[in-house]
Amino acid sequence: MTDPVAWLILLPLVWATGAFVLGPGRGARLAIGALLVQCALALQLAVEVLAYGGRTHPVGGWGAPLGIDLAADGLSAVMLLLAQALALPLAVYARAYFAENAPTVRYFWPLAGFLLAGINALFLAADLFNLYVTLELVGLAAVGLVAAGGTARQVAAALRYLFAALAGSLLYLLGVALIYGAYGTVSLETLAPLVDARAPAAVWIAGGLMLAGLMLKTAIFPFHYWLPPAHGGAPAPVSALLSALVVKASFYLILRLSLDVFAPLAAAAATVLGLLGAAAIVWGSWQALRTDHIKMLVAWSTVAQLGYLFLVFPLLAPDGLALQAGGMQAIAHGLAKAAMFAAAGVLMLATGRDTLVGLAGVAGRVPLTLFAFGLAGVTLMGLPPSGGFLAKWLLIEAALTHGQWGWVAVVIGGGLLAAAYVFRVLRQAFLLAPADSRFHPVPRSMEWTAFVLAAASVLLGLRGVELMALLARGAA
Amino acid sequence: MSSGLVFAAAGAVLFAMGLAGIVLIGHLLRRILAFNVMGSGAFLILVGLAQRAGGADPVPQAMVLTGIVVAVASTALALALARRLHRLTGRTTLSATDSDPE
Incomplete structure (x- = not known):
C-alpha cells in the first residue's frame, strides 16, 4: 500500500488530473504539495535500496508476464531522486513565472504532471516494451509543453521535436520487435544472460536500431538539430524541465541497456559513441559561443554537456568508475541546467529582452540571479568543489585507469569552452546599462529557486559520497 | 516461407517506406x-x-x-499541431527559418 515504487508513478498522475480540473491557481498548490510527498518517497526508496539492494514490485499483485513488473535499483533510485529534486523547485519557480505570463499557464500543470509520471515510470520499468510506452508518454507530454505557448515559432519547434521523438521511438520499437522475435521475451532480467557476442544478426540489428532511436531522442550530435529551437523557444520553466530531465531519460535508457542486456553489443559501438560525445562538446560549445540569444546559448550548452554523458561509454568497465561519472554528470548537469534556464528566465523577465546585448546592467538589478547563473556555470565548467568537477574528475580518472589519454583532453578542453560561453553572459551583465533601459521587478521566489538549484549543483561535490554509494549499487 | 515471415517481410518493407517518407516528404500531413x-x-x-x-x-x-493506442495519441497530437501551424502561418511545411528566434 505504501510502497514508494507504485506511488511515485501514481501520485503525479493524480495531481496532473487534479490540476486539469481545478485550474492553474489551485492546481499549482496541489502540485507543489504532492511534489513534497514525492521527494520524501524518492528519498525513502533511495534509503531502502542503499540498505537492502534493488527489488521488483509487481503492479497490482500481477507479476510478469501477465502483469507489469517495476524494478528499482541504485541507478534508478538516483535518477528518481534527481527527477523529484528538480521538479519541486521548478514547480515553485513556475508558479511565480506563470503569474507574470498568464496565457501559457493553462496546460502547464497537467502536462508537467504527466511528464513526471512518465519519467518516473521510465526509471522503474523492467522490460523493453514498457520502456517504449513510457518513452512515448514522456515524449508526448514534452511536446505538449513546448507547444503550450501557442506562438507559431513554438508550434513549429514542437512539431520538429515530435517528428524526431516519433522517429526515435519507432526505431526503438522495431528493435523491440526483433528482440521479441529472437528470444520470445522483453524482460530485461531474462534477456541479460541470453544476449552474448554470438547473438544472431537480428539481435545486432535490433541493438543498432534501438541505439539510433535513443540517440535521436537524447539529441546527441549529429541528432541535436531539434533541441536548440525546442528548448530555447519554450517558456523558462519548460526549458528547464526539458533540458535538465527529459533528455536524461533516454540517456538513462542507453546506459541501462548497455550495462546489462546489450553489454556485448555496446562494447562494439563504444568508441563511436565516445567520438560523437566529443564532437557534441566541441560543436555545442562553438554554437553557444556564436549565438546572440541568452536561452539559445543555454540550449546549445545542453548539446555540449550531453556529450560528456557519451564519453562514459568507451570507459565502461567492471570497476564502475565510468558509471559513477555518468550518474554524477547527469545529476550535476540536471541541477545546473535547471538553475541556468531559471536564471535566464529571470534575466529575460527583468530586462524584457532575450538577447545577450540586452543584459547590460543586470548585475546591479538582479545580483542573486546572476550569482545563480555564475554558480551553475561553475558546475558546467567543472571547477571544484562542484558536482560537475566530481563528474569530470571521475571521467578523467576512468580514462587514465584504462590508458585512454585522448578523452582527458576532450574533458579539459570542454571545460575551457564552457568557461568561454559562461563568461560571455557574465561580461555583458557587468557592463553599464544604457540610460534608456528599464527593469521590471521580478518575484523573489523565482530568484531564490534559481539560486537554490545552482547552489545544490555546486554543493553536490561536497556531499557526493552517498550518491556514489547508491550508484555503486548500480544496475543490479 | 511461413506466413509469419511473410508478415514480417511486409512489415520491414512498410517500415522502410515510412522512414523514407519522413525523410523525403515536406508536407506535414503526408x-x-x-x-x-x-x-x-x-x-x-x-x-x-x-x-x-x-x-x-x-x-x-x-x-x-x-x-x-500510443500511435493514435501521437497522431492526434501531430495533427493538432499541424493544424495550429497552418492557421498561424498558412504553411503546411516546416521551413528552415523557423528554427531561429526572430
Whole structure:
C-alpha cells in the first residue's frame, strides 16, 4: 500500500488530473504539495535500496508476464531522486513565472504532471516494451509543453521535436520487435544472460536500431538539430524541465541497456559513441559561443554537456568508475541546467529582452540571479568543489585507469569552452546599462529557486559520497 | 516461407517506406501518414516474427494493441499541431527559418 515504487508513478498522475480540473491557481498548490510527498518517497526508496539492494514490485499483485513488473535499483533510485529534486523547485519557480505570463499557464500543470509520471515510470520499468510506452508518454507530454505557448515559432519547434521523438521511438520499437522475435521475451532480467557476442544478426540489428532511436531522442550530435529551437523557444520553466530531465531519460535508457542486456553489443559501438560525445562538446560549445540569444546559448550548452554523458561509454568497465561519472554528470548537469534556464528566465523577465546585448546592467538589478547563473556555470565548467568537477574528475580518472589519454583532453578542453560561453553572459551583465533601459521587478521566489538549484549543483561535490554509494549499487 | 515471415517481410518493407517518407516528404500531413505507415510496419514485424509454432502468441498482440493506442495519441497530437501551424502561418511545411528566434 505504501510502497514508494507504485506511488511515485501514481501520485503525479493524480495531481496532473487534479490540476486539469481545478485550474492553474489551485492546481499549482496541489502540485507543489504532492511534489513534497514525492521527494520524501524518492528519498525513502533511495534509503531502502542503499540498505537492502534493488527489488521488483509487481503492479497490482500481477507479476510478469501477465502483469507489469517495476524494478528499482541504485541507478534508478538516483535518477528518481534527481527527477523529484528538480521538479519541486521548478514547480515553485513556475508558479511565480506563470503569474507574470498568464496565457501559457493553462496546460502547464497537467502536462508537467504527466511528464513526471512518465519519467518516473521510465526509471522503474523492467522490460523493453514498457520502456517504449513510457518513452512515448514522456515524449508526448514534452511536446505538449513546448507547444503550450501557442506562438507559431513554438508550434513549429514542437512539431520538429515530435517528428524526431516519433522517429526515435519507432526505431526503438522495431528493435523491440526483433528482440521479441529472437528470444520470445522483453524482460530485461531474462534477456541479460541470453544476449552474448554470438547473438544472431537480428539481435545486432535490433541493438543498432534501438541505439539510433535513443540517440535521436537524447539529441546527441549529429541528432541535436531539434533541441536548440525546442528548448530555447519554450517558456523558462519548460526549458528547464526539458533540458535538465527529459533528455536524461533516454540517456538513462542507453546506459541501462548497455550495462546489462546489450553489454556485448555496446562494447562494439563504444568508441563511436565516445567520438560523437566529443564532437557534441566541441560543436555545442562553438554554437553557444556564436549565438546572440541568452536561452539559445543555454540550449546549445545542453548539446555540449550531453556529450560528456557519451564519453562514459568507451570507459565502461567492471570497476564502475565510468558509471559513477555518468550518474554524477547527469545529476550535476540536471541541477545546473535547471538553475541556468531559471536564471535566464529571470534575466529575460527583468530586462524584457532575450538577447545577450540586452543584459547590460543586470548585475546591479538582479545580483542573486546572476550569482545563480555564475554558480551553475561553475558546475558546467567543472571547477571544484562542484558536482560537475566530481563528474569530470571521475571521467578523467576512468580514462587514465584504462590508458585512454585522448578523452582527458576532450574533458579539459570542454571545460575551457564552457568557461568561454559562461563568461560571455557574465561580461555583458557587468557592463553599464544604457540610460534608456528599464527593469521590471521580478518575484523573489523565482530568484531564490534559481539560486537554490545552482547552489545544490555546486554543493553536490561536497556531499557526493552517498550518491556514489547508491550508484555503486548500480544496475543490479 | 511461413506466413509469419511473410508478415514480417511486409512489415520491414512498410517500415522502410515510412522512414523514407519522413525523410523525403515536406508536407506535414503526408509526413504524419508516413509515421503511421512506419508504425504499422513495426507492428507487423512484432506479430509476424512471434508466430513460430504455428499458433499466435498473445503477448505481442497485447503489445501491438498498446502500441496502436500510443500511435493514435501521437497522431492526434501531430495533427493538432499541424493544424495550429497552418492557421498561424498558412504553411503546411516546416521551413528552415523557423528554427531561429526572430
